[in-house]
Structure formats: structure tokens, C-alpha cells
Amino acid sequence: MSNDDKGKRAETRGRSAEGKGLDAAPSASRPAPSDRRSGQAAIEFISGIILFLLIVAGIVHVNRMVRTSLFLHAVLRGDAGERAMADGALPESPLYISDWQEGPDGIRYTADDQPLRNGAILPATLSTLVNYSVQNPGDWAYVAPDSRLPVSMIRIQSSPVMATTLGFTHAEETLHVPVDPVLRQLVYDKDEVAIKEEVWMPLMGGLY
Numbered sequence: 001m002s003n004d005d006k007g008k009r010a011e012t013r014g015r016s017a018e019g020k021g022l023d024a025a026p027s028a029s030r031p032a033p034s035d036r037r038s039g040q041a042a043i044e045f046i047s048g049i050i051l052f053l054l055i056v057a058g059i060v061h062v063n064r065m066v067r068t069s070l071f072l073h074a075v076l077r078g079d080a081g082e083r084a085m086a087d088g089a090l091p092e093s094p095l096y097i098s099d100w101q102e103g104p105d106g107i108r109y110t111a112d113d114q115p116l117r118n119g120a121i122l123p124a125t126l127s128t129l130v131n132y133s134v135q136n137p138g139d140w141a142y143v144a145p146d147s148r149l150p151v152s153m154i155r156i157q158s159s160p161v162m163a164t165t166l167g168f169t170h171a172e173e174t175l176h177v178p179v180d181p182v183l184r185q186l187v188y189d190k191d192e193v194a195i196k197e198e199v200w201m202p203l204m205g206g207l208y
Contacts, residue, residue: 054183057180065195072173076198080200084169084202089169096122097116100115167202
């Protein structure tokens, strides 16, 4: 073999090696398909954890608000009931609501609805409710002589001014429930939620 042939073969091998090197260079800069799949799986896993924590935090927060509302309502009922059964309790008159109208959002049955107070329809409403509590209207006469109530609650169905003859005790309180950091940053940008309860109990005048 001549020197020229050897030189041509060496030059051919060098070019082929150089071409392979050029082809391999771009592939080294691109991530492998397996790396891309593992990165996507990691993102989906983190997103799933965040969503799971958000759901758990929401359930815990709602449960905390419900428990606070029930506890506060029970305490207020106990306080108002104790004062309603005591002798000489001072009566309070509630503001009777005849209907509700939509608030600024224009949607009924939302938190910004405004109460409508119409005392003219109150006697008829109370009379209907009282009459439904007995089988016959005449049944009231059998229990009236034994009543120790401070107002005529037994024969109130026949009174023309029923709204003024009813006496109540009133209890109202507001508690604040803290919002978890996860919900505060992602859902509800408030530090706490106010839970308000209000109780009205009819006067019993030492009945028990």
C-alpha cells in the first residue's frame, strides 16, 4: 500500500470522527426523554400535595367554625333561658322582620340582604302561628287559669296588640375564628372570621 493510500484513509477516518462529534454535540445539550418525564411527574406531585393540603385545611377550618357556632349558640341559649325563667326579668322587644329584600348585589338570599320590618302584619302572623299549636282554638281556655306567665301568652291569639304583650330576653355575642395560613395566602385574605349568634327566649316568669 502506498503512502498516498494511507494518507487518504487517515483523512477519511478523521472526517468521519469529526462528523460524529458534530452530531453528538447537540444531543448532549438536550435532556433525555426520561428526564423530561421525571420533571413533569415532580411538578404534578407538588401540585397534588398543595391541593390536598388546601382541601384538608378547608375542611378543618369549616369544622372549627361550625363547632364555634354551636358552642356559642348553646351558651347564649343557656344564659337567655336562665334569665327568662327568673322572676322579675325585664322584657325586651325584638324587631320583627316581615320580609327580606336584596342588597347591593341585586341577588336575594345572600349576606347583604336587608330586612323589612312591617308591624301591621305581625298580629295576623302571630295569630296564625299560635292557632297552629293547638288542635282547637278553644283548647287555650283549659290551660289559661293555671298559667304563671307574666304576660298573656296563653290567650295571645285573641289579643289585638299581640306584639306588645310578648316579652323576651335577649343574648348576643360574636367570636372570631383564626384563618389558617394556607387558606389566608391562597383563598381567603383575612386573619379571622367573625361568628355571630343571637338568641331570643320568651319570658316564663318563674314557671319552672
